[in-house]
Amino acid sequence: MALIPENVQLMEIDVQSVENEESQPSSGAVDYYIDFENGRWTSQKITGQDKAIQWLKLGCLTEKYDYTINGEFGTPFERLIEEQQPREVIEGEILRGINELAVQHEDLTDITVAVDFKGNKAFIDIRVNGQAESVVRE
Numbered sequence: 001m002a003l004i005p006e007n008v009q010l011m012e013i014d015v016q017s018v019e020n021e022e023s024q025p026s027s028g029a030v031d032y033y034i035d036f037e038n039g040r041w042t043s044q045k046i047t048g049q050d051k052a053i054q055w056l057k058l059g060c061l062t063e064k065y066d067y068t069i070n071g072e073f074g075t076p077f078e079r080l081i082e083e084q085q086p087r088e089v090i091e092g093e094i095l096r097g098i099n100e101l102a103v104q105h106e107d108l109t110d111i112t113v114a115v116d117f118k119g120n121k122a123f124i125d126i127r128v129n130g131q132a133e134s135v136v137r138e
Contacts, residue, residue, distance in 0.1 A: 029051075030046070030047055031045070031046055031054070032045060032046070033050075033054065034054060034058070048107065049129060049131060052107035053126075053128050053131060056098070056101060056102060056108060056128070057126075059074055059075060060077070063075070063076065063077070063078045063079070064076045064097075073104075074101075075097035075098065075101060076097060077094060077097065087117055090117075091115045091117075094113070094124060098126065102128075112126075112127045113125070
């Protein structure tokens with residue numbers, strides 16, 4: 001057995017075209033749609049505003065500071081609701097948390113948020129550029 005393989009194939013690479021490809025930003029990156037109701041990824045690809053809205057919804061459902069891997073990503077909704085703060089305080093913190101999260105994503109603009117409480121559940125309606133999304137937190 002030889003140290004150098006016998007069946008070596010030479011490949012020619014155009015270095016300039018590789019450098020050009022690397023220098024161009026990848027706009028329209030694709031992500032996969034998350035089926036939040038069934039708790040699984042799908043094979044449906046999403047981009048642009050749909051991807052940004054899904055990112056925001058994922059951030060609303062992720063409790064901030066629970067896992068160090070998330071860093072500053074997420075919102076402290078669960079803790080707010082558990083602390084038995086007055087509804088006005090919780091609503092204000094939810095609005096602030098969503099706005100802080102939204103400024104982290106460049107595709108999220110023109111956001112309106114409405115919060116409604118039923119028992120210990122907060123129903124959050126978010127509208128981004130006219131497209132509606134809702135989140136329920138307990």
